[in-house]
Amino acid sequence: MESSRDDFVIAIRSAFLKRGTQQRFSLLTLILVSVIFLVLDSFNFKVVNYVNIVIKEIVYRSSFIVSGPENFIKNNYSTIHRHFKLYGENQKNINDLENLKSKDLSQQIITLENIKLKKLIDDYFIVNNEVFAKVLIDNKSTFLRSVILNKGSKNNIKLGMIVLDGMYLVGKIVEVNYITSRVLLISDLNSKIPVTLEPGDTQAIMSGSDDGEGVLQYIKDKNLKKSDKDLLVFTSGTGGVFKGGIPIGTIKNENTSADKDKVVNFYKDFSQLKYVKVLSFSKEQAILDQDSRKEVGLIDDKIKDITKDKETLKILLEQKKIADEIRIKIEEENTTLKSMVIKLKNEKINLEKNLKEQTTTNIAKEFIRLDLLHGKKCKKNLFNNLYKKGSAKYINCVLKKGLKKQ
Amino acid sequence: MNQINNQSLAGGLYRSAPIILLFISVLNEFDFNNLEFKYFSFNFSYILIFYFSLKRNESLGYTYVFIAGLFNDVVMGTPIGISSFSYLLLCGAAAYLRNITLRPSLIKDWVFFLLTILVVNSFYFILLNFFFNHETNFLNQLFNILFTFLLYFFFSYLFTFFDKTILGSYNVR
Numbered sequence: 001m002e003s004s005r006d007d008f009v010i011a012i013r014s015a016f017l018k019r020g021t022q023q024r025f026s027l028l029t030l031i032l033v034s035v036i037f038l039v040l041d042s043f044n045f046k047v048v049n050y051v052n053i054v055i056k057e058i059v060y061r062s063s064f065i066v067s068g069p070e071n072f073i074k075n076n077y078s079t080i081h082r083h084f085k086l087y088g089e090n091q092k093n094i095n096d097l098e099n100l101k102s103k104d105l106s107q108q109i110i111t112l113e114n115i116k117l118k119k120l121i122d123d124y125f126i127v128n129n130e131v132f133a134k135v136l137i138d139n140k141s142t143f144l145r146s147v148i149l150n151k152g153s154k155n156n157i158k159l160g161m162i163v164l165d166g167m168y169l170v171g172k173i174v175e176v177n178y179i180t181s182r183v184l185l186i187s188d189l190n191s192k193i194p195v196t197l198e199p200g201d202t203q204a205i206m207s208g209s210d211d212g213e214g215v216l217q218y219i220k221d222k223n224l225k226k227s228d229k230d231l232l233v234f235t236s237g238t239g240g241v242f243k244g245g246i247p248i249g250t251i252k253n254e255n256t257s258a259d260k261d262k263v264v265n266f267y268k269d270f271s272q273l274k275y276v277k278v279l280s281f282s283k284e285q286a287i288l289d290q291d292s293r294k295e296v297g298l299i300d301d302k303i304k305d306i307t308k309d310k311e312t313l314k315i316l317l318e319q320k321k322i323a324d325e326i327r328i329k330i331e332e333e334n335t336t337l338k339s340m341v342i343k344l345k346n347e348k349i350n351l352e353k354n355l356k357e358q359t360t361t362n363i364a365k366e367f368i369r370l371d372l373l374h375g376k377k378c379k380k381n382l383f384n385n386l387y388k389k390g391s392a393k394y395i396n397c398v399l400k401k402g403l404k405k406q
Numbered sequence: 407m408n409q410i411n412n413q414s415l416a417g418g419l420y421r422s423a424p425i426i427l428l429f430i431s432v433l434n435e436f437d438f439n440n441l442e443f444k445y446f447s448f449n450f451s452y453i454l455i456f457y458f459s460l461k462r463n464e465s466l467g468y469t470y471v472f473i474a475g476l477f478n479d480v481v482m483g484t485p486i487g488i489s490s491f492s493y494l495l496l497c498g499a500a501a502y503l504r505n506i507t508l509r510p511s512l513i514k515d516w517v518f519f520l521l522t523i524l525v526v527n528s529f530y531f532i533l534l535n536f537f538f539n540h541e542t543n544f545l546n547q548l549f550n551i552l553f554t555f556l557l558y559f560f561f562s563y564l565f566t567f568f569d570k571t572i573l574g575s576y577n578v579r
Binding site for chain 1: 429469475485488489497498499504533
């Protein structure tokens with residue numbers, strides 16, 4: 001028993017304290033260094049933070065280089081895949097473009113009205129810092145869903161700035177280094193965002209999930225407003241971290257009952273991020289000053305102009321619709337008339353044929369009648385030298401009622 | 407002379423292959439820990455470190471493992487030092503097993519690997535959850551441990567095959 005314990009102690013000591021032939025430090029020393037790192041990191045010790053930043057700068061760049069071949073293959077695959085889908089997408093895009101064009105003017109009016117109303121209630125935010133950044137590393141850790149950007153404090157990136165892809169929310173900056181920064185994606189478990197659901201104006205907190213989707217928290221047992229369409233999810237602006245009204249995703253209408261998880265399908269696929277926009281917002285001054293009033297006046301004028309354009313467009317569209325209807329009607333009439341002309345032509349041909357037949361019949365009848373009466377005057381016999389019966393001259397002679405004296 | 411240089415370069419590469427592989431797996435964006443499959447994921451670094459600490463410990467310096475851990479923390483966004491700690495615990499467990507083993511057996515290594523990753527991951531999750539307030543999905547982690555354990559067998563065969571057939575000739579030299 002004693003010797004077995006001794007063996008154990010010797011084996012452990014040898015494993016953790018003995019340095020190998022090419023080992024500079026023993027295992028225990030390095031484990032202790034790791035623990036010291038961990039403890040100092042948990043207390044935000046400055047020196048560790050600096051070491052941390054230096055390692056990060058090196059690692060992010062190295063990781064970008066090491067991931068080069070893999071990204072090259074991935075990008076090529078994605079390019080080929082996109083080429084195969086090009087035709088279908090083009091057709092879809094043409095259709096979408098037609099629809100969007102017609103919606104665009106209405107949206108412009110609504111946006112301007114929205115700005116005007118927000119200014120009136122002193123809730124209008126303007127972008128005061130905007131930076132475009134490239135996604136350097138997109139590492140999907142099981143513990144943290146985040147991406148690394150190639151811009152840092154050197155480019156005025158600050159903690160808490162909002163990150164957008166197009167107009168859709170992607171996440172916020174949680175770590176800023178000198179030339180890089182880390183974005184915590186909204187699909188991460190630790191991300192908690194105050195959101196509003198429309199229609200219904202329901203307030204909730206959205207968190208990320210392991211499946212890369214969003215899940216609504218703190219309204220679990222509530223039925224959401226029934227709607228035929230999917231529910232839209234926006235930032236609510238509560239708490240002041242995010243500006244209100246930034247689109248996030250949708251909740252399918254079948255998931256709105258109390259017994260189901262409210263899963264938010266994001267508008268953006270976070271695994272495909274390439275370039276993002278990093279923004280910070282600030283509140284605009286109250287509307288009481290002269291400049292703001294002028295601006296509101298300008299917006300009003302703009303709204304009027306766009307409304308006018310919209311009306312004109314509406315009229316033109318109506319006219320086009322009427323013209324289209326008339327064209328279709330004329331085309332239909334044209335087709336009917338063409339078929340009637342063909343029919344009449346056929347009838348005419350038939351009638352002409354009948355007429356010809358009738359004339360022939362009449363001549364034959366007349367010949368038979370005259371042949372009985374005047375056949376003798378034309379028929380050839382022993383005593384005269386007239387025409388042979390049935391010959392053309394005979395027929396002619398009968399129809400002329402015999403030979404006429406000169 | 408040229409041949410000698412070539413041999414030493416290839417031999418050096420062979421000896422450093424595990425550490426190069428470890429650094430690539432840590433720095434690369436492609437992560438076996440997150441394969442976009444529901445539940446299926448495994449920790450390739452754990453398998454690599456445990457296998458080579460056990461079978462060819464001269465190729466895997468503890469300092470390099472420590473640095474690889476720091477890099478992994480930075481890439482993954484976990485608190486700095488936590489991966490180094492886990493990796494070094496794995497190295498320690500492998501060294502202990504090497505010391506007490508007289509007749510190596512893959513099945514014994516395999517079972518010991520399971521016990522080791524259970525202990526190491528327990529430390530990992532305790533530190534993450536209680537000291538750093540990181541939320542984690544335990545079901546996913548459980549599957550990760552399970553697949554890491556199962557795939558150790560496969561990778562063990564693969565590494566042995568490479569050692570013996572393709573690269574083994576350098577041992578003779």
